[in-house]
Amino acid sequence: MAAAASSALHAVGAVASAKPRSAAPAVARRRSVRVAAAAKGGPGSSGRGRLVTRSAVAAKADEAAAAAGSKSGGHELLMFEALREALIEEMNLDPTVCVMGEDVGHYGGSYKVTKGLAEMFGDLRVLDTPIAENSFTGMGVGAAMKGLRPVVEGMNMGFLLLAYNQISNNCGMLHYTSGGQFKIPIVIRGPGGVGRQLGAEHSQRLESYFQSIPGLQMVACSTPYNAKGLMKAAIRSENPVVLFEHVLLYNLKEKIPDEEYICCLEEAEMVRPGEHVTILTYSRMRYHVMQAAKTLVNKGYDPEVIDIRSLKPFDLHTIGNSIKKTHRVLIVEECMRTGGIGASLRSAIIDNFWDYLDAPIMCLSSQDVPTPYAATLEDATVVQPAQIVAAVEQICQ
Amino acid sequence: MAALWLARASSQLARRAARRLPARHGSGEPTSPWFLGVVPPPALGSPAVEKSRRGFCSVRRFAGESSAAAAVDEEPENGFVASDQQAVDFPGGKVSFVAEMNFLPDSMKERINCYRVLDDDGRTISGSRFQEVSKELALKMYTEMVTLQIMDTIFYEAQRQGRISFYLTSNGEEAINIASAAALGMDDIVLPQYREPGVLLWRGFTLQEFANQCFGNKLDYGKGRQMPIHYGSNRLNYFTVSSPIATQLPHAVGAAYSLKMDKKDACAITYFGDGGTSEGDFHAALNFAAVMEAPVIFFCRNNGWAISTPTTEQFRSDGVVIRGQAYGIRGIRVDGNDALAVYSAVHAAREMAITEGRPILVEALTYRVGHHSTSDDSTKYRPVDEIEHWRTERDPISRYRKWVQGNDWWSDAEESELRSRVRKELLQAIQAAERMPKPPVTELFTDVYDKIPSNLREQEQFLRDTIMKHPADYPTDVPV
Numbered sequence: 001m002a003a004a005a006s007s008a009l010h011a012v013g014a015v016a017s018a019k020p021r022s023a024a025p026a027v028a029r030r031r032s033v034r035v036a037a038a039a040k041g042g043p044g045s046s047g048r049g050r051l052v053t054r055s056a057v058a059a060k061a062d063e064a065a066a067a068a069g070s071k072s073g074g075h076e077l078l079m080f081e082a083l084r085e086a087l088i089e090e091m092n093l094d095p096t097v098c099v100m101g102e103d104v105g106h107y108g109g110s111y112k113v114t115k116g117l118a119e120m121f122g123d124l125r126v127l128d129t130p131i132a133e134n135s136f137t138g139m140g141v142g143a144a145m146k147g148l149r150p151v152v153e154g155m156n157m158g159f160l161l162l163a164y165n166q167i168s169n170n171c172g173m174l175h176y177t178s179g180g181q182f183k184i185p186i187v188i189r190g191p192g193g194v195g196r197q198l199g200a201e202h203s204q205r206l207e208s209y210f211q212s213i214p215g216l217q218m219v220a221c222s223t224p225y226n227a228k229g230l231m232k233a234a235i236r237s238e239n240p241v242v243l244f245e246h247v248l249l250y251n252l253k254e255k256i257p258d259e260e261y262i263c264c265l266e267e268a269e270m271v272r273p274g275e276h277v278t279i280l281t282y283s284r285m286r287y288h289v290m291q292a293a294k295t296l297v298n299k300g301y302d303p304e305v306i307d308i309r310s311l312k313p314f315d316l317h318t319i320g321n322s323i324k325k326t327h328r329v330l331i332v333e334e335c336m337r338t339g340g341i342g343a344s345l346r347s348a349i350i351d352n353f354w355d356y357l358d359a360p361i362m363c364l365s366s367q368d369v370p371t372p373y374a375a376t377l378e379d380a381t382v383v384q385p386a387q388i389v390a391a392v393e394q395i396c397q
Numbered sequence: 398m399a400a401l402w403l404a405r406a407s408s409q410l411a412r413r414a415a416r417r418l419p420a421r422h423g424s425g426e427p428t429s430p431w432f433l434g435v436v437p438p439p440a441l442g443s444p445a446v447e448k449s450r451r452g453f454c455s456v457r458r459f460a461g462e463s464s465a466a467a468a469v470d471e472e473p474e475n476g477f478v479a480s481d482q483q484a485v486d487f488p489g490g491k492v493s494f495v496a497e498m499n500f501l502p503d504s505m506k507e508r509i510n511c512y513r514v515l516d517d518d519g520r521t522i523s524g525s526r527f528q529e530v531s532k533e534l535a536l537k538m539y540t541e542m543v544t545l546q547i548m549d550t551i552f553y554e555a556q557r558q559g560r561i562s563f564y565l566t567s568n569g570e571e572a573i574n575i576a577s578a579a580a581l582g583m584d585d586i587v588l589p590q591y592r593e594p595g596v597l598l599w600r601g602f603t604l605q606e607f608a609n610q611c612f613g614n615k616l617d618y619g620k621g622r623q624m625p626i627h628y629g630s631n632r633l634n635y636f637t638v639s640s641p642i643a644t645q646l647p648h649a650v651g652a653a654y655s656l657k658m659d660k661k662d663a664c665a666i667t668y669f670g671d672g673g674t675s676e677g678d679f680h681a682a683l684n685f686a687a688v689m690e691a692p693v694i695f696f697c698r699n700n701g702w703a704i705s706t707p708t709t710e711q712f713r714s715d716g717v718v719i720r721g722q723a724y725g726i727r728g729i730r731v732d733g734n735d736a737l738a739v740y741s742a743v744h745a746a747r748e749m750a751i752t753e754g755r756p757i758l759v760e761a762l763t764y765r766v767g768h769h770s771t772s773d774d775s776t777k778y779r780p781v782d783e784i785e786h787w788r789t790e791r792d793p794i795s796r797y798r799k800w801v802q803g804n805d806w807w808s809d810a811e812e813s814e815l816r817s818r819v820r821k822e823l824l825q826a827i828q829a830a831e832r833m834p835k836p837p838v839t840e841l842f843t844d845v846y847d848k849i850p851s852n853l854r855e856q857e858q859f860l861r862d863t864i865m866k867h868p869a870d871y872p873t874d875v876p877v
Binding site for chain 2: 098129130132136141169170174178179180181214215238313316
């Protein structure tokens with residue numbers, strides 16, 4: 001069942017990227033300011049054999065070109081393998097990078113993200129910890145303050161609620177309260193989100209709880225490409241970064257470049273340029289949105305889909321450019337209605353782009369209920385493609 | 398198949414444990430240094446209890462006295478240990494079983510003994526063994542203890558006068574602060590709770606630097622962002638104080654882990670009070686440190702009070718030292734008001750932590766003479782004569798002074814000169830700190846991240862615009 005679901009998700013992604021992109025070059029050029037500075041010579045032509053910080057927009061537009069044009073043609077892998085590849089590359093490049101968490105060592109991690117790492121790097125650099133999330137997160141903070149770059153894994157994001165004290169009171173704060181004397185370049189990662197009948201305690205969306213902690217950065221990956229790029233960027237960042245993975249996306253398959261690349265932590269990803277409405281989403285909901293996009297296109301709509309990726313801070317540049325073009329916004333998120341990412345995003349859009357809106361911002365979120373176990377009930381708590389289609393129809397009236 | 402795995406696991410455990418002994422132990426009999434002889438024997442108690450406990454409560458179990466170590470020699474080539482009617486294999490090792498049902502008592506008949514070197518009159522107890530100190534070191538310890546005491550007095554008064562908003566003294570714990578610091582090296586990483594400014598003082602933090610932090614002026618290394626007494630110095634390897642209780646204990650394990658990765662000749666030391674041992678972080682940190690074999694000293698200042706909660710309401714165990722055994726950690730109980738005992742214990746603990754790569758638990762018994770902080774009046778929950786007794790008759794500074802003067806290393810004249818000099822220096826430091834301007838408003842938004850992001854820059858601009866529009870509503874002495 002899981003395999004069928006993941007291949008369905010993959011199919012959606014594939015269809016979306018095969019669509020003609022007439023708007024793509026124009027959008028890519030608008031985003032190219034930062035890319036040009038990094039890439040020296042425009043997208044596509046640079047970066048062979050060299051590290052390139054790419055704007056996801058430019059990368060998406062010419063990913064086919066890059067894959068086709070690169071020497072070895074790219075390689076296909078699943079998302080958990082992409083995360084692992086990123087870890088291996090960074091641990092080889094920098095001896096201070098280490099991994100800690102429950103069962104990450106010889107067991108290879110509950111979702112196989114750290115499979116084989118203990119054999120490659122040893123028991124000390126890939127550390128199995130006893131079951132005490134607050135304490136091994138605290139341990140990561142202490143190690144980071146002393147110069148290491150720990151990657152702390154929560155077996156499920158929900159368990160990191162136990163680490164909330166360390167994350168909020170120390171991780172996010174100590175760089176500030178120490179006057180900049182101690183930095184905390186830690187990465188906290190793990191699978192979260194609503195899965196397949198995992199029960200309420202294993203279906204938490206921690207991005208809504210963590211979003212107001214000052215000092216933290218939050219990103220959510222959604223494809224093998226951005227998973228690897230964001231993991232590498234998070235490890236290299238001097239700030240504490242929380243990387244949200246999704247339980248249902250680990251088996252997504254995609255072809256990624258052979259050359260080294262990283263994604264920018266603060267940038268959103270243009271998934272599908274369009275003219276009629278801006279749909280802002282992230283993580284697993286991206287795939288529900290793209291599925292709805294198929295239906296919408298058949299009905300004559302042209303939605304612009306942006307995977308916001310950076311949950312804290314929001315990439316208001318990309319989002320703003322889109323709103324200035326379409327004047328209508330739909331947010332599709334997996335967080336609960338109350339106090340979720342959508343709530344903050346809505347507020348930020350109103351603050352910054354009120355004059356460009358032709359319709360009230362719509363936000364589709366999960367219900368304000370603990371996620372039930374029964375499959376039918378669980379499906380009803382998260383946003384489904386049909387609701388997205390109906391919402392776009394309503395906005396575009 | 399399961400039996401094979403179990404046998405391998407138990408012999409693996411024993412082998413790994415045997416590896417932990419330092420090379421000089423040889424057959425298991427410690428010969429030197431002097432302090433290793435005081436690794437405690439199995440607990441006293443009723444014979445039946447003792448027998449059933451020998452298997453896993455003795456600290457010397459890996460020195461050849463138990464069946465686990467014996468299993469190393471007996472192991473045949475195929476790894477399968479012949480089943481023994483008196484012992485059985487479980488994950489975690491072999492245990493002897495007994496047909497009589499006996500519950501371990503909730504406490505031992507006698508409390509764990511307390512190590513001390515100086516008696517109440519400052520004379521070395523005959524037969525006591527301790528780490529010798531040179532005259533220079535002994536005098537430095539004494540003068541720093543006096544400095545800490547005077548600093549506490551003057552800053553406390555400054556708070557009462559409204560010049561700083563908050564203060565927290567270390568009255569009665571000067572020996573713990575200074576003597577433990579004196580036994581450490583500058584590469585050792587210190588993770589304090591908040592009642593250990595003496596450790597920072599010992600390392601070279603100046604009185605002016607202390608004052609700057611308390612006043613939150615622009616010279617404060619914390620840039621005015623923390624309450625008074627939340628000192629921190631990267632340069633002196635003293636982690637910035639963070640208010641939540643015991644969160645620094647897992648940090649210490651992480652710092653020790655980083656030292657272990659770098660194979661440094663140093664350890665981490667973390668301080669906490671009796672109240673802090675109730676926090677979950679205490680238990681998990683000790684457990685982690687033991688499993689990870691991290692070089693960290695867990696130093697508990699058992700001063701009898703957690704604000705108004707006495708230790709009788711904090712825990713029911715025999716203090717804190719007894720808990721080390723539960724996690725497989727070596728521990729010692731020491732008289733916290735005896736400077737030489739504290740110095741010796743930390744010196745030994747540090748050496749064990751570094752050479753053997755293991756955590757050590759030190760419980761220093763003492764008394765919190767002052768109030769919890771300037772927000773507390775402890776006469777409300779404890780008798781005044783109890784406080785007075787500890788302030789005068791059990792004062793660690795006068796006790797140590799008697800020893801120092803007994804060696805003809807110190808005189809009354811030097812005493813009054815020291816006290817008046819330090820007092821004058823402190824008053825000057827306070828005046829200078831008070832006059833120094835506060836950090837500008839720009840520092841409100843920096844260091845949240847490594848580079849200031851656009852949303853914070855917007856918030857800063859908005860604040861600056863507001864101040865420009867309504868200058869009368871904002872203080873004039875804070876630069877924008």
